[in-house]
Amino acid sequence: MVIQEGMSIQRKLEILSMAARYDVACTSSGVDRKGNNTGIGNSLACGICHTFSADGRCISLLKILFTNECIFDCKYCINRSSNDIVRASFTPREVCELTMEFYRRNYIEGLFLSSGIKISPNHTMEQIYETLRMLRDEYNFNGYIHCKIIPGTDPVLVEAIGWYADRLSCNLELPTAESLKKLAPHKNRKNILKPMRQIQLRRDRHNEYLGIDDAARNRLLTDSRINIDETDGPVAANIIVPFGRTLPAKKRFAPAGQSTQLIIGATEESDYQIMTVSEALYKNFGLKRVFYSAFVNVNQDESLPSTLDGPPLLREHRLYQADWLLRFYGFKTDELLDNNKPNFNLLLDPKCDWALRHLELFPVEVNKADYQTLLRVPGIGVNSARRIIAARKHAVLDFNDLKKMGIVLKRAIYFITCNGRMMYPIKIDEDFITRQLLASNERMPFGIDKDITYRQLSLFDDVNFQPDMHDQIKILSQA
Amino acid sequence: MNTKKIFQCKNSMDGIFTAIYEAWSSGYGHDNVMIEELCEKNDYSNMQLFSEYITVNTDMEKALKVSRSIKQKISEEAFEIVCRVALSDYRQKGDLIYRFLILGFRSGRDIVNHISNDVVNQMLKINRNVGNEVHHFLGFLRFSQLENNILFSVIHPKNNIISLLAPHFADRLPQEKFIIFDGGRNICALHLPGRPWIISDIPEANPDMVYKLKNYDNYKDLWKIFFENIAIKERINLKLQRNNLPLRYRKDMTEFQS
Numbered sequence: 121m122v123i124q125e126g127m128s129i130q131r132k133l134e135i136l137s138m139a140a141r142y143d144v145a146c147t148s149s150g151v152d153r154k155g156n157n158t159g160i161g162n163s164l165a166c167g168i169c170h171t172f173s174a175d176g177r178c179i180s181l182l183k184i185l186f187t188n189e190c191i192f193d194c195k196y197c198i199n200r201s202s203n204d205i206v207r208a209s210f211t212p213r214e215v216c217e218l219t220m221e222f223y224r225r226n227y228i229e230g231l232f233l234s235s236g237i238k239i240s241p242n243h244t245m246e247q248i249y250e251t252l253r254m255l256r257d258e259y260n261f262n263g264y265i266h267c268k269i270i271p272g273t274d275p276v277l278v279e280a281i282g283w284y285a286d287r288l289s290c291n292l293e294l295p296t297a298e299s300l301k302k303l304a305p306h307k308n309r310k311n312i313l314k315p316m317r318q319i320q321l322r323r324d325r326h327n328e329y330l331g332i333d334d335a336a337r338n339r340l341l342t343d344s345r346i347n348i349d350e351t352d353g354p355v356a357a358n359i360i361v362p363f364g365r366t367l368p369a370k371k372r373f374a375p376a377g378q379s380t381q382l383i384i385g386a387t388e389e390s391d392y393q394i395m396t397v398s399e400a401l402y403k404n405f406g407l408k409r410v411f412y413s414a415f416v417n418v419n420q421d422e423s424l425p426s427t428l429d430g431p432p433l434l435r436e437h438r439l440y441q442a443d444w445l446l447r448f449y450g451f452k453t454d455e456l457l458d459n460n461k462p463n464f465n466l467l468l469d470p471k472c473d474w475a476l477r478h479l480e481l482f483p484v485e486v487n488k489a490d491y492q493t494l495l496r497v498p499g500i501g502v503n504s505a506r507r508i509i510a511a512r513k514h515a516v517l518d519f520n521d522l523k524k525m526g527i528v529l530k531r532a533i534y535f536i537t538c539n540g541r542m543m544y545p546i547k548i549d550e551d552f553i554t555r556q557l558l559a560s561n562e563r564m565p566f567g568i569d570k571d572i573t574y575r576q577l578s579l580f581d582d583v584n585f586q587p588d589m590h591d592q593i594k595i596l597s598q599a
Numbered sequence: 600m601n602t603k604k605i606f607q608c609k610n611s612m613d614g615i616f617t618a619i620y621e622a623w624s625s626g627y628g629h630d631n632v633m634i635e636e637l638c639e640k641n642d643y644s645n646m647q648l649f650s651e652y653i654t655v656n657t658d659m660e661k662a663l664k665v666s667r668s669i670k671q672k673i674s675e676e677a678f679e680i681v682c683r684v685a686l687s688d689y690r691q692k693g694d695l696i697y698r699f700l701i702l703g704f705r706s707g708r709d710i711v712n713h714i715s716n717d718v719v720n721q722m723l724k725i726n727r728n729v730g731n732e733v734h735h736f737l738g739f740l741r742f743s744q745l746e747n748n749i750l751f752s753v754i755h756p757k758n759n760i761i762s763l764l765a766p767h768f769a770d771r772l773p774q775e776k777f778i779i780f781d782g783g784r785n786i787c788a789l790h791l792p793g794r795p796w797i798i799s800d801i802p803e804a805n806p807d808m809v810y811k812l813k814n815y816d817n818y819k820d821l822w823k824i825f826f827e828n829i830a831i832k833e834r835i836n837l838k839l840q841r842n843n844l845p846l847r848y849r850k851d852m853t854e855f856q857s
């Protein structure tokens with residue numbers, strides 16, 4: 121291991137931001153906090169993007185590792201102990217200064233502090249705790265802080281950190297305990313779920329105490345069958361929460377809740393398995409976000425899939441779309457996927473795909489359908505559905521009105537009527553509509569285009585891909 | 600034949616509100632009046648031959664009366680929408696607001712839901728547009744630190760939004776002296792610790808001064824280091840980056856300046 125003495129702050133920042141980049145979560149959302157007039161900073165629930173890096177992702181937080189030294193040897197990680205790379209560590213003061221000065225210049229919304237494991241989880245988390253304490257108490261920093269919890273951290277430290285951070289995250293990393301064991305031999309599922317549960321209980325209890333009904337808790341998610349606890353042995357529901365002290369009324373424990381990250385495509389799990397895990401995390405652990413990170417084989421490790429043709433971005437995109445369907449559209453994983461169809465259709469977004477398999481429910485009448493039904497129409501999102509509901513109170517809507525309201529009809533026209541009439545006389549026929557939808561060029565994040573689609577298809581050959589995929593490609597190339 | 604009476608006013612919120620007051624109380628009837636704010640964008644070569652032009656002098660009292668009745672007779676929400684439209688760079692926004700208020704005073708707070716009405720729809724579109732630009736600038740705006748600890752920012756927004764940005768930064772940076780300078784309009788928002796922010800004209804702003812002052816800030820380099828190293832090189836996607844962060848914002852952003 122190469123540790124350089126007296127490294128400049130420039131060099132440290134270079135190393136420790138590069139080492140942090142594979143963590144995809146970078147949102148500053150979830151908490152509204154006014155400035156306090158004496159310190160510095162406030163926070164907006166909607167989150168603010170400050171810039172976009174060359175990979176097109178939003179930069180909102182100063183995302184750095186406290187140290188990239190690590191005693192663990194996770195196969196997928198650039199910082200693993202077996203890698204021969206330059207190592208660096210910040211001091212708490214350095215992190216504070218960088219955060220404050222970046223924040224004043226409006227470069228960032230706050231800090232996202234993650235870390236490799238130096239000496240031990242507790243040793244590292246103590247340093248991180250000290251950093252957060254200084255930022256809040258000495259520097260009076262009132263902006264956003266997202267802090268990673270290292271598996272195996274003492275619950276007392278988790279508790280202490282939670283009062284300083286806005287969001288906490290424990291990364292699940294891989295969808296199943298077996299994969300985790302294989303790729304991250306020093307981690308185990310239980311050590312990840314334990315702090316997650318602790319944070320959840322602490323938040324619930326304190327919110328109850330404050331009389332806050334945590335609206336962001338997903339009500340749409342009800343009874344999923346799989347309880348993530350059961351797959352890993354029970355996680356005690358009544359972990360002793362340390363510090364029974366009373367707290368200043370306004371203070372909240374991790375007010376922006378917790379998130380986690382799953383690596384996609386390093387192991388063999390299907391989309392169905394992944395989404396089932398996400399659903400359970402939302403429902404049983406009250407998570408705010410599950411992030412999906414397309415696997416990049418940074419270590420060129422031969423025991424892991426090669427990503428020389430690019431990481432599985434399209435698959436990652438589909439998972440995010442499905443995740444939205446779960447959180448905001450009232451879908452359940454079981455409606456989107458099942459054992460016979462364990463992976464998303466790469467050529468159609470999950471909602472279109474679902475709608476095509478449920479043509480008996482369509483078309484729906486825009487002037488009558490309730491909110492939940494509108495949400496299920498391909499092409500109609502949360503905003504469009506709200507606008508429709510508001511507008512139709514005052515007028516009977518026709519297609520022109522929908523256009524005027526900025527609703528994109530390209531996909532919706534196959535699934536809706538206005539005043540009992542469809543826009544064009546269309547046969548509700550699966551093949552026909554499928555062809556139309558495929559031809560209508562879904563708006564994709566740039567760079568995920570058909571070229572990559574084909575490359576990625578071959579990448580997924582081993583993941584039990586839909587048998588009808590080749591037919592669909594044929595349709596696509598004819599269209 | 601009926602000649603149109605065109606009320607010409609200053610291109611400002613107060614100017615437009617005064618014109619609305621004058622036109623409304625003129626007794627000519629809504630169909631016979633028009634409001635036209637004076638700005639570079641409006642093309643006056645097509646002045647209508649059979650129109651009568653009336654110059655409106657901005658009058659704070661009248662403007663206040665208009666804003667008060669919007670808040671009371673329609674809603675706070677409608678008032679905010681009107682303000683954003685008045686600050687937009689949309690041509691003939693003055694007259695659009697006038698038409699909107701005719702409907703608004705008739706239907707009350709519900710007016711904002713009449714989306715299928717063209718006037719309302721247009722108002723909401725512009726409102727969203729201005730709102731989006733404000734939101735972008737909350738993130739994309741950059742301060743540089745000048746020698747005397749003043750934080751200085753230059754931006755070139757499409758709409759006249761510094762008065763919509765200033766409250767956010769005053770709340771966020773209460774202890775800082777800062778200046779947000781709209782380089783296209785030569786106006787700026789000023790903030791000093793412990794005082795309310797103000798908007799001020801800088802008629803003879805010297806851009807050289809602005810750019811000369813910028814070179815003292817060490818943190819710029821650190822920010823660029825961070826910016827370059829945080830991108831995942833296996834996922835480089837300049838198109839996506841350009842879509843999320845259009846080029847027009849970049850010339851004022853530290854990380855894109857050489």
Ligand code: SF4
Nearest residue numbers: 190192194197200236
């Ligand atoms: S513990 Fe974290 S930093 Fe260390 S090797 Fe594993 S993933 Fe990387």
